[in-house]
Amino acid sequence: MNAHSTELAPEAGRLEAAQLAALIGSRLCHDIVSPLGAIGNGLELLQISDQFPGLAKSPELQLIxxxxEAARIRIKWFRMAFGHVAADQRLAxxxxxxxxxxxxRGGRLRITLDCTGDLPRTEARMILLALMCVETAMPWGGQVQIARTATGWRLQAEASRTRQMPVLWAWLDGTHGPSVAEPPPAEVHFPLLAAFARDHGREISWSVGENRAELAF
Incomplete structure (x- = not known):
């Protein structure tokens, strides 16, 4: 190999695919947050400006x-759920x-958290991914209670109706079978939660009924 070769040497370090994906997720969320913040600041300046009377109360500006704000919240959620997490990081x-x-504020779920002190960021990531699974089952909204129990975490949700998609939920306990097609990108949180649970030695249990859903790990 000459001095100008761009090939990796055999001893060069390599990252696992999951680590790379998490780092990419963190990078994307970080880079998108900044322009969203700038847009939000610009909107605030327009709202307080006296050069555009009535603009602050216009339905168009309110919609923007x-x-x-909804995009900012979603990216914050994604960054914590999909981004890189160090093993020793904790979250209050x-x-x-x-x-x-x-x-x-940005969705249809009403969430109650029963938790004191702090928790590992790895657990917070799994909670947020589990919440995404519940959100998938309750696209019309519902009430979600999240509690730390003696054996782990439990999410219990109730709604007027649910969308039951057993093929997606089967990813959580490995009963989907080898022939099942991969989930669409919008539902990637199901296999991702299953993968994190395996990595941390956690078992997932779940159930979905006509107007309720429960997930524990």
Whole structure:
């Protein structure tokens, strides 16, 4: 190999695919948050400007402001659920509660968290992925209670109706079978939660009924 070769040497370090995916997720979320923040600041300046009377109360500007805020919240959720997490990182329960309050403002779920102290960021990531699974089952909205129990975490949700998709939920306990097609990108949280559970030695249990859903790990 000459001095100008771009090939990796055999002893060069390599990252696993999951690590690369998490780092890419963190990078994307980080880079998107900045322009969203700039757009939000610009909207605030327009709302307080006296050069555009009535603009602040216009339905068009309100729609843009609501969309920017919803996108900001979603990316914050994605960054914590899909991004890179160090093994020793921890998250305060009140920080997680604050994120849930933001998620409530931008969606149809109403979330209650029963937790004190702090928790590993790896567990917070699994909780957020589990919440995405519940959201998939309840696209019309519902009530979700999240509690730390003696054996782990439990999410219990109720709604007027649910969307039952057993093929997706089967990813969580490995009963999907080798011939089942991969899930669409919008539902990647199902196999991802299953993969994290395997990596951390956690077992997942779940059930979905006509107006309820439960997930525990």
């Amino acid at each position: 402001a609501e969309s920017v 329960c009140n920080e997680l509660s604050a994120l849930f309050r933001e998620i409530e």
